[in-house]
Amino acid sequence: MERRKSSRLIDAVSDLLGREATFAVVVGCDIVALAAVAAVGMHDTPVVSAISLFVSLATLVMVCAVQHTSSRESKALNLKLDELIRVSEARNELIGAEEDSHSQLATHAVRLRERHRRQPDEAR
Secondary structure, eight states: OOOOHHHHHHHHHHHHHTSHHHHHHHHHHHHHHHHHHHHHOSSOOHHHHHHHHHHHHHHHHHHHHHHHHHHHHHHHHHHHHHHHHHHSSSOGGGTTGGGSOHHHHHHHHHHHHHHHHHSOGGGO
């Protein structure tokens, strides 16, 4: 099943935002914006308003793009891990653990640590 064009576009934006060159450009723009605000002063001018609007919109786009990509990659990773658990000798009760509450995950973690401590060193 192929992903939607919008999803691929968001991933492309997220990839672009994650590059070092993009970071350098953003830092450069921030420096220019700070210089412009310093030159104009902190008055409520159209320049300051435009800079503020641009920064707000850029931040919103970046947050949404990163969240979209992170969510998709996390779900894919969970599916891969579930499949590995299913085909191995691991305990199948952990399949789908990402749906559990924080307290249930903490209980799983305690049980896994206890199980690990009980195993002889040769089995590790």
